[in-house]
Amino acid sequence: MSVDTRPATGLSRRAVTALAAFAGVVSAAVVLGVAEVVSLFVGAAGSPLFAVGSLVIDLAPAGVKEFMIAVFGTGDKAALLALMGILIVVISAAAGVLELRRAPFGVILLGIGGVVAVVAVVTRAGATGFNGIAAVVGGVTGVVVLRLAIDRLRLWQRAAERSATAVRVPGRTPAAPQFDRRRFLTLAVVAGAASVVAGTGARLMNATSTKVAAIRTKLTLPKAAVPAEPVPAAAMIDVEGISPFVTPTADFYRIDTALQVPSIDPDKWMLTITGMVENEVTLSFAELLTLPLEEHLATLTCVSNDVGGDLIGNALWLGYPIRALLAQAKPKAGADMVLSTSIDGFTAGTPLSVLQDDGTNALLAVGMNGTPLPLEHGFPVRMVVPGLYGYVSATKWVVELKVTKFSEDQGYWTPRGWDAKGPIKLASRIDTPLAGAAISAGTVAIAGVAWEQHVGVKSVEVQVDDGPWVEATLADSISADTWRQWVYRWPASAGSHRIQVRATDANGKTQGQTYQSPAPNGSEGWHSITVSVS
Template identity: 45%
Template sequence: MNRASHRHRLGNTAAVVTALLSVAAALTAGHLVAALTEPRASPHVAVGNVAIDLAPRPVKELAIDLFGTSDKLALLVGMGLVIVLLATAGGLASRRTPLPGSVLITGFGVLGLVAAASRVGPDPLALTAPLAATLAGLGVFGWLHRTAPSVPPDSEAARTEPRRHAEEDGTTGLVGTTSGRRRFLVSGASVALASGAAGTAGQLLGDARGVSRSRKAVELPRPEVEAPPIPEGADFARSGAPSFITPNSEFYRIDTALRVPRVPTSEWRLRVHGMVEREIELTFDELTSRRLLAKPITMTCVSNPVGGSYVSTAEFLGVPVRDLLAEAGVRDGAEQVLSTSVDRFTAGTPIEALTDPDRDALLAVGMNGEPLPVEHGFPVRMVTPGLYGYVSATKWLTDLEVTTWDNRPYWAKRGWALRAPVKTQSRIDRPTGFEKIPAGRITVAGVAWAQHTGVERVEVRVDEGSWRRAELSEPVNKDTWRMWRIDLDLPPGGHTVESRATDRSGYTQTAKRAPTVPDGATGWHSVFFTAR
């Protein structure tokens, strides 16, 4: 082994630190450039979105079951761990030569390019982000690899020299001259600071597209059709049921967006096209100048299990979709409206649901008296009463194409049903599972929903006894949930309470358990608790 090769042999710690800092530099550089060009092209986000798209259906279901609304955070954390492990392996493989690490970074770059192209399309400007990430990673890796202190040759000196250096500076693996170690530490610290600054700047620039200011500047017009006041008896919150209106901060969120799209109203456009007599293009101001109506609507996610929490109610303000479709002129043979979000998610809504004069499907711009929260689709989203969200509630809406079912939307390609009316369901909110409560008279309370049909009654039974009819809250409209409650006298011991709802069509919620796939879960909700 010659002297030149000795100078290029890194210790384990130096090799791993070099690789990790290089990957950090690559990701933050890509994130910064993406904030200046196309946020969806940020390498970490683009690869994560592709992972979501390509994940098999059982994996998606498992992620939602395990992590709920934190499934995207879990994915990001998991990706981070994989990146750290691969970078560590690449660094260790690069102790003698930077080639393995350079190949790994280049592979990451190619993956980022492919992912960005699949999400954004062949936009040269958008592809600058993964390119910048690759160049930054390679540049930093080569620089730090040259700067890193080397270890002595494999000899008696190699076995004693590292120990001597470690005793001098209190480190392990960062061996070499004192000035060499100091130079590497300064270089590494510089890369870490620059990466932190780039990542922070990218985040701030992404937010600085004016979305927060744009949302604050929106003055919602007064609706031409106002929602009737909600009666006092619509809410059984004091009995343990949820409040009738769900606060925006508590409204469930389920979507495929790894990074929430941020579109200011000045950049928003909507195109209505396809099987129509005339295409329509609207700005946000043009949309909000149209006839608006306000209405409380309960929304439910198809991923909601029996007794689950993915159901919420808000008063939405928006333009009826049927008004736009009537203006565009729907041609014969049209079967669905394929709605597309700015992040290219698609949903297919049956044309009859959107043109039904008795069903107020909306292009919503407001939610509970304020502009839509960014996480819930600002500036415009769809809300269609009576249908699960995956076929009817596209957020960050930008395109409506009138078409046939041959044009398959996102979830239909993954085995979910094309038509997905919300199923009649009920949930027990009080008592909670395995709760210990005083014996004697107790109040059992919950909520039931049968959107666009309406809840007629709710029945409760304890320990498989006879069904008893619960008290229902005052109805608001057939597109919203209803609260229920019942007082029961129970002796000490363990008890199981079950509930079932009957809608206004006469259909009673089935006891048969079915999973969420392909069109929503079924079954009676039951809760076991102890009276003592």
């Protein structure tokens, strides 16, 4: 009888490692999927993914925020989610391999991730220990799946090794590892697919944005009791490439700490004014809409806006003066700050004197450019305060105004190294031509915008190469709270040229040349570009 002694093919070390990593990733998917499903019953705040992302944002140093915005701009949140996804895959894959080679350290690693998720959930604004149940159940289920998957992988590996070394007799089939392979793959594929499907469905059910978006679409805002005057033609310069005087809502920048846009049913929204006041004030959305609303054009800008940056926009806002609400509350002597709080826990500290100033059109805004606020811009209600950077004034999804003192309370960004009061700095920007543009010789329109909200811009000057500063033509100003367009008709000659711009405000102060980064109180310096003329 002849004997076939050729070895069968077993599982290679590389293949086993890859399968263990796959099991780890599946286990992480189970953690997230199960947590999303359970959060349907314990509350949407129990969803761990966005809670962990928000925790990362809270703990990140100011420099990290600046880096993310500088690199990704308004796509910083999508970039953070992508980075989190990559880290989850890497860490969970490592947990799978570690569990295979050094059990139970893989389970411990996955368990640590679950603990972080629980901490992130229960420390979110408005969350309770009950919300943490979702992350606990998800974490335990993920650990069980990882243990089962790795145990089945070991059985498959051993069966493959026995099959590879077995003596083969003609007419007789040696024991094969097919049964153990099927058990492993069935568990991994079914658990992974079920988690993705169930988790995605639960996430969609947890996110009420679709419902709230439908409510917003049907909402009709009342007409303003104090409407804004139409923008005169003289306030706008007709030059291709210049920023429009009113920024389209779709193009308006968005910078905030909300990884997931809050979805608030306006019928359930409520604002309270608390703290150092004689009368606490409570206001519903319906009550807010019955008040005499006002329209005002105002430019908003983020403190992270670098020289020449685009984290700025000008819009028509509809709302009720905050000073009128504060007058009802009657702040007590000694108060100098209003701490506004968003439904997602973000806070901003605004000088009380600014909000009480009759000359500052600080609004509790409900409308933007003629429609209800978009969800991502604070629907149903946000703050708009001209003259201050957004991080100390422009709280979206606002639900509380606490009258207090700077010596006793801090806004979200102040303990992270940013200045407490954040007044807007004088700045100007070249919109056209673009940096690095190749243009033809002749008359070229150099144009852009300049701003210093609540102070106003008096003049703008342009310098080409080392030539003299030449005054640009300014569009008419309709308010000190809005930016002004400007243009200089340049007789361009062939060659490479550097173009700079600087502005002078209504008080006679001219922009400084020395560059300063956005942290800790806003960028400074002349915007400069280089173009090629032929």
